[in-house]
Structures are given as structure tokens and as C-alpha cells.
Amino acid sequence: MSTPANKEVAVSLRNVTKTFGSVKANNNISMDIYHGEILSLLGENGSGKTTLMNMLAGIYAPDGGQIFVDGEEAVIRSPQDAFDYQIGMIHQHFKLVDVFSAAENIILGMPGKLKLDKKEILKDIRETVDRYGFEIDLNKKIYEMSVSEKQTVEIIKVLYRGAKILILDEPTAVLTPQETEKLFLVLRAMKDHGRTIVIITHKLQEVLELSDRVAVLRKGEYVGVVDTKDATESSLTEMMVGKKVELNIDRTDPVDVRDLVRIEHLTCLNKYGIKALDDVTFTIRGGEILGIAGIAGAGQKELLEAIAGLQKAEPGSSIMYRAIDNNDEIQLLGKDVNDIKNLGISLAFVPEDRLGMGLVGNMGMVGNMLLRSYNEGRGIFTREKEPRELAEEIRDKLEVSTPNVYTPVRKLSGGNVQKVLVGREISLAPRVLMTAYAVRGLDINTSYTIYNILSDEKKKGVGVVYVGEDLDVLVELCDRILVLCEGKVSGLVDARTTTKEQLGLLMTKYSGDHIAKIDVTKLMDDEGGI
Amino acid sequence: MKENKVRKEPLIKLSRREDIDRKHSWTYRALAIVAALILDAIIIMVTVHMNPLDIYETMFMGAFGTSRKVWITLKDLSLLLLISIALTPAYKMKFWNLGGEGQVLMGAWATAFCMLYLGDKLPHGVLLLVMFLAAIVVGAIWAMIPAVFKAKWGTNETLFTLMMNYVAIQLIAYFVIKWEVPKGSGHVGIINQSTQAGWLPYIGTNSYALIVILVAIVTVGMYVYLKYSKHGYEISVVGESQRTATYVGISVDKVIIRTLFLSGAICGFAGWLMVSGSGHTITTSIAGGMGFTGIMVSWLAQFNVIVMILCSLLIVFMGHGASEIATSFGLNEAFGDILTGIIIFFIIGVEFFIHYKVHTRKSGKEVA
Numbered sequence: 001m002s003t004p005a006n007k008e009v010a011v012s013l014r015n016v017t018k019t020f021g022s023v024k025a026n027n028n029i030s031m032d033i034y035h036g037e038i039l040s041l042l043g044e045n046g047s048g049k050t051t052l053m054n055m056l057a058g059i060y061a062p063d064g065g066q067i068f069v070d071g072e073e074a075v076i077r078s079p080q081d082a083f084d085y086q087i088g089m090i091h092q093h094f095k096l097v098d099v100f101s102a103a104e105n106i107i108l109g110m111p112g113k114l115k116l117d118k119k120e121i122l123k124d125i126r127e128t129v130d131r132y133g134f135e136i137d138l139n140k141k142i143y144e145m146s147v148s149e150k151q152t153v154e155i156i157k158v159l160y161r162g163a164k165i166l167i168l169d170e171p172t173a174v175l176t177p178q179e180t181e182k183l184f185l186v187l188r189a190m191k192d193h194g195r196t197i198v199i200i201t202h203k204l205q206e207v208l209e210l211s212d213r214v215a216v217l218r219k220g221e222y223v224g225v226v227d228t229k230d231a232t233e234s235s236l237t238e239m240m241v242g243k244k245v246e247l248n249i250d251r252t253d254p255v256d257v258r259d260l261v262r263i264e265h266l267t268c269l270n271k272y273g274i275k276a277l278d279d280v281t282f283t284i285r286g287g288e289i290l291g292i293a294g295i296a297g298a299g300q301k302e303l304l305e306a307i308a309g310l311q312k313a314e315p316g317s318s319i320m321y322r323a324i325d326n327n328d329e330i331q332l333l334g335k336d337v338n339d340i341k342n343l344g345i346s347l348a349f350v351p352e353d354r355l356g357m358g359l360v361g362n363m364g365m366v367g368n369m370l371l372r373s374y375n376e377g378r379g380i381f382t383r384e385k386e387p388r389e390l391a392e393e394i395r396d397k398l399e400v401s402t403p404n405v406y407t408p409v410r411k412l413s414g415g416n417v418q419k420v421l422v423g424r425e426i427s428l429a430p431r432v433l434m435t436a437y438a439v440r441g442l443d444i445n446t447s448y449t450i451y452n453i454l455s456d457e458k459k460k461g462v463g464v465v466y467v468g469e470d471l472d473v474l475v476e477l478c479d480r481i482l483v484l485c486e487g488k489v490s491g492l493v494d495a496r497t498t499t500k501e502q503l504g505l506l507m508t509k510y511s512g513d514h515i516a517k518i519d520v521t522k523l524m525d526d527e528g529g530i
Numbered sequence: 531m532k533e534n535k536v537r538k539e540p541l542i543k544l545s546r547r548e549d550i551d552r553k554h555s556w557t558y559r560a561l562a563i564v565a566a567l568i569l570d571a572i573i574i575m576v577t578v579h580m581n582p583l584d585i586y587e588t589m590f591m592g593a594f595g596t597s598r599k600v601w602i603t604l605k606d607l608s609l610l611l612l613i614s615i616a617l618t619p620a621y622k623m624k625f626w627n628l629g630g631e632g633q634v635l636m637g638a639w640a641t642a643f644c645m646l647y648l649g650d651k652l653p654h655g656v657l658l659l660v661m662f663l664a665a666i667v668v669g670a671i672w673a674m675i676p677a678v679f680k681a682k683w684g685t686n687e688t689l690f691t692l693m694m695n696y697v698a699i700q701l702i703a704y705f706v707i708k709w710e711v712p713k714g715s716g717h718v719g720i721i722n723q724s725t726q727a728g729w730l731p732y733i734g735t736n737s738y739a740l741i742v743i744l745v746a747i748v749t750v751g752m753y754v755y756l757k758y759s760k761h762g763y764e765i766s767v768v769g770e771s772q773r774t775a776t777y778v779g780i781s782v783d784k785v786i787i788r789t790l791f792l793s794g795a796i797c798g799f800a801g802w803l804m805v806s807g808s809g810h811t812i813t814t815s816i817a818g819g820m821g822f823t824g825i826m827v828s829w830l831a832q833f834n835v836i837v838m839i840l841c842s843l844l845i846v847f848m849g850h851g852a853s854e855i856a857t858s859f860g861l862n863e864a865f866g867d868i869l870t871g872i873i874i875f876f877i878i879g880v881e882f883f884i885h886y887k888v889h890t891r892k893s894g895k896e897v898a
Contacts, residue, residue: 020545021545021546021547308777309779310776310777336779337776337777337778337779338779341779349777351777353773355771356771356773356774357771357773357774357777358774358777359774360766360767360770360771360774361770361771362770363766363770367763367766370763371767371774371778372778374760374763374764375760380759380760380761381758381759381760382758382759382760382762382763
């Protein structure tokens, strides 16, 4: 369909280099972006995709090399400069004013007359919206919007400012399959109107579905570019990782399944007094992996923390643990972390915030091993030998790459940090292992290491809970999947028979219910008043 | 489209150094001191037309010239070190205890109170013990008040501890008037001068040796406590991340209150040493600002107990040297402060160059 050879070059990068301290985020990268194409910029986490595009968007300045826009050398030092070159970027974290409407956010910061003619502006924006087929209520306030609507506002904002080249950073990371489909329609419409689109991503199916060409980065280096029609999932993976990778998760059929934790009518409030969890009932079973799906903030965090003894619950809630040896049932609610530990119940928890909650960034592996065991043993002093041996064992078994076991873990790469955390939690010989976004930000190899660890724990009879965001992985890895929507259980499905689309529909089943409940004044309080 | 603007790279760029090796950082620090001494020398020659070497020698003699001067330096060093050590566990926990001055004063107050009211009622040994206990308990309470408020209601400890200093100063001012001898003098005078009741005993004829020994013990104790004890580990975890602490079942509130109890108790202990061991009186300025200087020492040493000894020595040495040159050369006291101020400025300033690299536009190379 699109043969780049006979197209005009919109942007070209020549020997662009960017370093942070001693890390070369981008090394000598030269590539071209053509007018009217959809280009995927593919690479693992930390390969330098976002850094490279941030230099086009004026967030960073390159340390070396040149950027040409339409053949002329361009110096882009601020987002305003980027707009002058008609380049706009939609970042992963939206930059919108919550209490403003969509239209107000779109025109924010643009030059205009002293008195704003709202009708005129709305008509103007409406024109852009209709041209590309967006679905949006321009008068809706941002705080009333779903993530996908906010993203739409960001895209319109960039288009309305006249961007001809749009860069989207991981646009589908926060979307359901249905929302992703809609986004792709809009992107294709934009392409048909002659816009150039770059999407930064690491999801292979989307690359193959949407883009015309794929450029691949690996560890800050430019690997190459291929036409999408000549690419396959495995060829792209090989380019990303540098070697052939087996992309199969070995899912065994559960054996000796037994109920471990019965959660009944669990209701929790968040700090605003709104129900983060609403009458949640399900059972964690030993010997299987229970996946938990849901859009971000659907109550996953509160659910895991409630089970771990970190979150208060409302009256009427119950979390019953069934002991393995005598089938006694123990109520876990109202007990804190130490109470649960003292009852001899081994709960392992790999939280979402690895360095801010699961580990101490400034301590080495040894100090972090002590976290779970420092209070053991007599006397007032901590032990030294056991945690060091454990740290060395984990380092060797999970191939943690670290100068030594005393190097602060914050200096390790994301994958190694996660191996330290997961390794420590597994060492507790848990009955229940809960993980939140266990592979977020990890490279492909480490992700599969983690999947294998979870599968191994399942085979040992552990009740594994896997909160995930990648629906493909959830469907392949888990035995059952619980879907949360607005703090309620919207479905509990068999992972072997369900589809991504079914999960996507369940994830948004009650959408809209929740938003009306948010008290605007509290929201403003939280932002320090606007 | 638009014309191509010519924009330049920023003149100076900073980047954080990833690995800082010890040898380098100590070389930088030594260079900073040399640079400070050179700048001081220039200032001396330009402003007062004297030989800087004479001035430096006099400064040195002021602190170490005679054995008596050495002991005074050691005593002051010990007291400053003790207060720095008292503040350190709180800082390691990221609790900004700025109330060291007040906690020391309250310990001193409790000590003086016992000396005045129990001086002739209790045997000497018992009296010392009662004074000691009173001082550490009162100091600890003074530190725990803001800690409890912080733990229970999330108040800002920086402001709270700072204000507690002024409450303490006003309380002492009231008691100084109440206890003044003779009436109207505004001074309490030497307490129990004839009986020496409640005075810390001399070792031989040396009145300060015991202070130095006691502080040395506390220093070692604190080093071990922070580095090897379960409490010390909890303090580190709470300081790094309260969420991590909660996640593993450490009670953050309990650790905050317990640590401030310890912090305040050691400050109270310092107050006891000041009244019972060296001053034998009470004034609103008996802590001499060491409650604040201690903050600087603790931070300058990056909470490393051993480095704190060096920092305290430096500050005490320069204080003594500054007043010595003021008296020997008839210079204004402020002149000594300028010289020492420059040295401290360089020592603190060099930390920036130890942690960051500076690149200039032209060379793209590293300077300093």
C-alpha cells in the first residue's frame, strides 16, 4: 500500500545521541520518517524509544547529531519549537487541567483575543473533531472522563494546534481492546488526511495491525527498519531482543486445587471515602493462577492490600484463610501484617511500586532480604549471615546482574529489581503469592522468567494471584480471570475459553457509575486547590 | 514555514555522577580546604595587612596551644558531637528534628532543678543519678511531644520542633529570674559552689575527662545501634520509605516516637553534662547554639557517626581559633568569623562538585 521509496521525507534524524550521566540512551541514531505514514517505533523498555521522540518534541535536546524537518536543519529546544515545526507529542502521562472542560484544555495556552468567543472556538474545534471521526463531548470536564476520553482530548489538542506529525507514546497501554480499536480507526483517518503518525510501542500485534513500517531500537542503538508487510511477530522480537526468543507460556492443568482464601462481600473505601472495592466475592485457590483484569484503578491495589493486611475494610467484609493442615478457617480482616505472620500464614506480596513499597532502594540485596526477616532471632541485633546467603542464592538462581549483593538495588535495572523482589517473596515459601503488574517495564526475557516462576509456584500448590494489564498474557498464563470494574466484580471467567474482547467488555461493564460519585471539591483539595 | 532560528546550547550543563569513589571525593575535599586557606590568606593580606601564616598559627595555638586549651577543645568537641549524635537517628528516619537546642536546655533545666532543690537532701552519688534520669526524661519528653503529634495527626515536625526551642528558652528565662542569686542580678550564679553537690566528679584534677569518656561511650553505642541493631534497621527503613515499612509490618508511628524519645534523651544527657559537668549554672544560652550547629554537623557527616567526630573537631577548632586571633591581634571578633565562614563555605560547596559533573558548551568536557 505505502511504498516509502516514492514518499517525501518529513523528518530525518542524523547521528542523534543523548546520554544521561554514564548511560547512552540514544547512540548515533539515524532514521527517516515519511510524510503520511504510520511508523511504529518498537523496542523493549529502556531501549530509548521515548527519549528519541522526546528530542523531536522539544523535551530533551540532543547531545550530538542533527534533526532535519522537510530537509532543513531544525533546532528544537522546547515543545513550542516543536509546534513551530508542526510536531506534536501525546505523552503517556496526560497533561490536562482536571477542572477544565475538553474545549478549555484544547485552547489552553494558545494565542487568542482578550475575550474568548466560546461559540466560535467550539465550532472550530468541532470541525477538527468531525474530520477525523473522534467521539467526544467538548463540554465535559476532564475529571469526569475515562482514560480513553482524556487521551482523545490530548490528540485533538495536538491536531488543533496544527501538528502534521503526531507522536504517540504507548497510546494503548491504558486502553481496553475496544478503545484500542477506536483509536486505530481515528489514527487511520488521520493518515488518510495526510498526517504523519509515529507510535511508540512494545506490543507486537498492534504494530502489525496498524503501521506501515516498523523501526526497531535496542539498548539505545538503532537496529533497523522493516515494512510491516514483511514482518512477523517472531522476526520483530528477534530484532528487539537480538536473539531468538521462545514466546510460549507453559500452562499446565491445575492439580489438587483447594480453596485457600475466601473473600466475601469485601468493601473498602479509598482516602476520599469512595468505595474502591464494592462487595467483592471470590476465592483464591491453591494450585492455580487467578488473573485479575481491569482498567487502572479499578480496585486491584486495594484488593491485594486488603488481603495482605494493609487496607481497612468496611463492616460485613470477610477474608477467610483456610489452613492447609487442619482446614481451620481464620479471619484475616482486622489483622495487620505482623498478626498474619505470627499466625504462621505465609502471604507473599509483590506490590506494584517495587522500590517504593516492596524494597528499599538505597539498601543492597542483603538489606532488602532482611526486610522480611530482620525481626527473627533473639537479641537486639540483626543477623548478617542468613540474609547474605539468601541474597547470594537469589542472585545465582535468578541470574540477578549486580556488582555485588551490597550495591543499592535502585542502581539495578528494572528487571533485576523485580527479580530481587520476587526472589525474596518466593523464599518465604508462601501459601498465597500475590503479584501486581509483575512484568511492567521488564524486558521480554525477564518477563518470561517471571511467568515461569509463577507457573512453578502454582505447581507447588501455591495460590497465585496475578494482577495484569496485558490481556494477551492474562489469557495465556492464568487459569481463571476475575474482572474488576469500578471496584465491583464484573466477571469471573475461565482463561482457557475467554477472549480479549470479552475481557475488554467486562472491564468497562459499569463505566460511568463511578465517576458521578466523585466529589469535585475533594478532587480540588487533593490538587492543592486550583 | 518559518525561518530557522539559531539557538545555542546552554552554557553550562550539569549531570549527576553515578559512581563517586572515595579517593576522589577526599581529594576534592582536601583541595577545597587548601583553596579556602588561600582565599583567607588573600583576605588577611588585603584587609589587615598581616602575615596569614601568623594568623593560622595563632588559630592553631588557640585550640591546641596548652594542655588546658586542648582539654577545653576536647570538651566542646564532645558536647557538640553528643548533640549531633542525638539528632542523627531522627534525621536518618527523615524526621527533621530542629529542636535539639530546646531539648538540651530542658535537660539542663531538669539538672539545675535537682541540684537546687535536692542538693542538700541526697547523697552525692544518688543525686547525680537522679539528676541524670531527670535530664534524659525531660529532654525525651520535649522531643516526644512533636513526635506524637506527627505520628497521630501528621503535624509538620520541622516547625513544631523549632517552636519548642522558643518555649524552652522562655521557660528557662522564667526560672533564671526565679532562681537568681543575688536577687536582681539576672544570673543564677554557680550552683552549690561550696558543697559541689551534683557536680560531675573530676578525674584526678581534670574536670573534663569524664565528659570526654562518657561521650565516647555514647558515640560508640550510637554507631553500633544504628548499624547493627534491629531498631537501627527499622529507622533506616522508615527513613527510606514509610510505605515499605508498613508493607513489612513495621509500625511507623511506634518507630517515630521511640526514636525521638532516644534523640531527646541524648539531648537531655548533653544538658546534664553542660550543667553538672562544666557550667554548674543555668542560663538561656547554656546550649550555645550547639543544638543548631549539631544539625549542620550531622548533615555534613551524612549521618556517619565517625565522620561526625571530624566535623565537630573542625567546627570547634575554628571557633576557638577565631576568638584567639580576635584577642591576640586585637581584631574584631567578626574577622575570625569571616575566615572560618569561608572555610565552611568551601567545605560544604565542594560536595556539589563531588556529586555533579559540570560540562561547558565549548569543550563538552568536564570541568572540576
